[in-house]
Each structure stands twice: as C-alpha cells, then as structure tokens.
Amino acid sequence: MSAPRDRSAGPLEIRGLTAGYRHRPVLHDLTLPLLHAGQHIALVGPNGAGKSTLLRVLAGLVEGRGSVRFDGFDLLRVSAMQRAQRVAFMPQSLPQDVTLSVLDGLLGALKASPMSPPVETMEDAQQRGIAVLERIGIAHLALQPLQHLSGGERQLAGLAQAIVREPAMLLLDEPTSALDLRHQVTVMSLARALAHEGRLVISVLHDLTLAARWADQLIVLDGGRVQAMGAPTAALTSTLLSRIYGVDARVEPCSFGYPQVIVDGTRDRVGEGDAR
Numbered sequence: 001m002s003a004p005r006d007r008s009a010g011p012l013e014i015r016g017l018t019a020g021y022r023h024r025p026v027l028h029d030l031t032l033p034l035l036h037a038g039q040h041i042a043l044v045g046p047n048g049a050g051k052s053t054l055l056r057v058l059a060g061l062v063e064g065r066g067s068v069r070f071d072g073f074d075l076l077r078v079s080a081m082q083r084a085q086r087v088a089f090m091p092q093s094l095p096q097d098v099t100l101s102v103l104d105g106l107l108g109a110l111k112a113s114p115m116s117p118p119v120e121t122m123e124d125a126q127q128r129g130i131a132v133l134e135r136i137g138i139a140h141l142a143l144q145p146l147q148h149l150s151g152g153e154r155q156l157a158g159l160a161q162a163i164v165r166e167p168a169m170l171l172l173d174e175p176t177s178a179l180d181l182r183h184q185v186t187v188m189s190l191a192r193a194l195a196h197e198g199r200l201v202i203s204v205l206h207d208l209t210l211a212a213r214w215a216d217q218l219i220v221l222d223g224g225r226v227q228a229m230g231a232p233t234a235a236l237t238s239t240l241l242s243r244i245y246g247v248d249a250r251v252e253p254c255s256f257g258y259p260q261v262i263v264d265g266t267r268d269r270v271g272e273g274d275a276r
C-alpha cells in the first residue's frame with residue numbers, strides 16, 4: 001500500500017477557530033498558517049493545552065466555530081461520509097473489549113467509509129489489510145483478537161485502522177505513548193513517510209526530541225493558543241520550554257544535528273527529589 005498519491009490534497013486552513021465543551025472554549029480564535037500536504041506536523045504542548053481537542057475538531061468529533069477548510073472542503077460542515085473519505089483519526093487508545101481480530105478490525109474500517117480507488121473485492125480488502133500490517137510490522141498479529149493484545153500492540157492496530165483507507169489527512173493522537181523505543185521509531189518514520197508520499201499528517205506528541213527528529217514542523221499549543229510554530233530547530237527554545245512547561249531545559253543538537261531536549265529540573269522545584 002501507499003504508493004505516492006496521484007494528487008496531493010489541497011492545504012488545511014484554520015482561521016478564527018473557537019471550540020470546546022459545553023460552552024467552555026478550549027481553543028480560542030485559533031488561526032494557523034496554511035498546512036500543506038506532504039508534511040508531518042507535530043502538535044506539542046502541556047497537558048490540557050487543547051491538542052486533542054484540535055484533532056477532534058478536524059475529525060468531526062467536537063464542534064467548532066470559525067473556518068476550517070481542507071482540500072477545498074469546509075470541515076466544520078461536511079457530511080460524515082465526505083470527511084471519512086479524506087480524514088482518518090487515530091484516538092489515544094482503542095477500546096479494550098473488542099472481540100474482532102486485528103484483520104477484521106481493518107476490514108471494518110475499510111467498509112465504514114468508501115475510499116478511492118475503491119476496494120472491489122474481499123480479497124482486495126484483505127490484501128490491503130495485510131499490506132498495512134506488514135508495513136507496521138504486526139502481520140503476525142492479524143488473526144489475534146484485539147482484546148488479547150498488549151497496550152502497545154493495540155496502539156499499533158489502531159494505527160493500522162487509521163491508515164488502511166489511505167486518507168489525505170491523517171490525525172494521530174499520541175501514537176507512540178504505549179510503544180517501546182524501536183516501535184516509536186517505526187511509527188514516527190512511517191508517519192513521516194506517509195506525509196512525504198503526499199498526505200498531511202498531524203501527530204500529537206509529548207516527546208519533544210521524538211517530535212523534533214521526525215516532524216517537518218512543530219506547532220506548540222498552550223492554553224488553546226499557538227505559542228510557537230516552525231521548523232523544530234526554530235520552534236524549540238529553552239525560553240519557550242521554561243515558559244510553557246515550567247522546566248529548566250536545554251535544547252542541544254545530537255550528533256546527527258537534530259535538536260534534543262534535556263530537562264535539568266522543574267523551575268519551581270516541585271518534586272525536586274525526583275527531578276534533579
């Protein structure tokens with residue numbers, strides 16, 4: 001699966017977006033520069049910053065006011081079917097009580113929304129499913145019930161469900177949170193490869209070093225507002241980390257030149273015994 005796309009989707013344009021829960025806004029009049037297909041964007045920021053809320057607005061799970069357009073479509077008003085043809089969302093975790101096998105979960109995802117080119121036969125659908133599992137490195141789990149998987153395996157199965165429809169925009173909510181070091185790199189390099197094939201991929205990440213290594217651009221959110229945006233080397237600074245996370249941190253290039261974040265302690269010395 002996932003040859004380069006015939007046509008890159010048009011950009012994502014977010015202007016004046018206000019969104020939240022029960023009259024409590026979380027995102028405040030959010031405006032971003034155009035986000036173009038072909039890029040892997042990491043959405044980072046402290047707990048409660050509004051990162052998942054932004055992904056949920058794009059996925060149609062939370063309502064918003066303002067303007068959100070992707071590939072010419074008004075994402076605040078498109079039908080669920082039109083959205084599903086373009087956008088796939090991987091939540092933080094799949095439910096734990098699903099008795100379907102990993103492969104049947106993929107077939108269900110394929111059935112749930114038509115894709116282009118369409119899946120013609122069950123054999124075609126199975127081949128696509130297996131190809132995705134192989135790309136993620138979990139083909140050996142194809143016949144396992146989802147409920148028998150470990151947390152990390154379930155996260156990889158969730159990623160497979162999101163990418164099997166080959167969406168033009170892929171939204172990944174903390175896709176590496178349950179993964180070991182090797183699988184973190186597998187998933188991040190896959191996210192970047194899928195983007196460079198012509199998709200827009202947005203990943204919510206907490207690990208800033210991972211984000212800086214594998215994303216083309218960072219968007220730093222705090223309090224529902226953009227605090228910084230740009231190439232990782234430009235967006236990540238000690239001053240910013242101190243201000244939004246309250247930590248003493250250094251941003252230093254690793255031997256490959258990518259920025260890595262080293263945290264020396266919390267600025268207010270909370271939990272000093274652990275942090276220092």
Ligand SMILES: Nc1ncnc2c1ncn2[C@@H]1O[C@H](COP(=O)(O)OP(=O)(O)OP(=O)(O)O)[C@@H](O)[C@H]1O
Nearest residue numbers: 021022026045046047048049050051052053054204
């Ligand atoms: N379903 C909900 N109902 C009400 N409030 C919610 C709901 N989901 C999130 N919130 C609130 O919205 C705010 C932003 O939450 P969100 O999940 O977008 O943050 P986040 O940046 O993804 O955080 P984290 O890094 O902790 O996952 C939080 O204050 C949270 O309490």
